[in-house]
Structure formats: structure tokens, C-alpha cells
Amino acid sequence: MSKIPEGSELDEMDRALLRLLQADGTLSSSALAERLSLTVTPCWRRRKRLEDLGVIRDYQANLDRRKLGFGVLAFAQIGFGVHAGDDPDNFEKTILALPEVLSCHKVTGSADYVLTILAADLESYGRFVENVLRRQPGLATIQSSLALREIKAETRVPV
Secondary structure: OOOOOOOOOHHHHHHHHHHHHHHOOOOOOOHHHHHHHHOOHHHHHHHHHHHHHOOOOOOOOOOOOOOOOEEEEEEEEEEEEOOEEEOOHHHHEEEEEEEEOOEEEOOOOOOOOOEEEEOOOHHHHHHHHHOHHHHOOEEEEEEEEEOOOOOOOOOOOOO
């Protein structure tokens, strides 16, 4: 993702608006305007501008995974034997379609990718590893780590 185009820098009002929306994405333009001491139209314009610039990508609700039956949060480090060819690209395409994979990052170091994966329990995570990850062409290593306790899980960007 590229930076904000020159001449489109964020001012403190934009940053305040972003902090409010990260805390509560359901805020209406009138509620935002009231909290920012603006009128509704300028507030809506700021919000729309931030959306158009891609600073605001989307809106979502943050769900409690445990209450929805996902008791296991796993981190899988994936390594490929050969980095050339189509295998890594095909792997990325496959991962994009898997709802259990919350995030996938191409990284430096001993692994090529780090995935964050949800599963109902250890048995279902094991099935995911066997039936999905191990069947990916070119994959050489999978190293899993399981979250024992979640200390911080934040999606908010400091603005």
C-alpha cells in the first residue's frame, strides 16, 4: 500500500476522526460531528475523503472468537524448499480463500510466511494442517505455535 498522496496530509482533526472510528465504527456522521465539534457536512466530507484516499479501508465488528467456538489460535511458520516458480504464488492464492486464516505475512528470517489461524480445537487444527497446509506444493516446513493466553490483540493503528 502506498502512502497518502502529497498534499493530502492528515491534520489533527483527521486523526481525531480516525481514532473515534477505530474505537466505534458505527458512529454516524452526526455523532462524529458532535464529538469533533464540527457540523455534519464538513465531518462527512472528511470521512469520505479518508475513505477515498484508502486510509479507511472498511468497517467491521470485532468478534469474540471463543464465544463463537474458536478455542485455538495458532501461528504457523511456513517454509518453501524452492522459492522460484509458481508454488509460492499459488500458496498465496490458496491462503486468500481460507476463512480460518486470519492473516498471512511474507516475512524475513527462517520462515517464508507466518499465518494466524483459528480452529475450534487442537483436533480441528491438526486436520487443517494435514488436509490443507501439508498438501500445498513446494512446502518444505511447517512449524506451529499455539497461543496459551492472549495478552493483547489489537487492530487499531496509532494515529
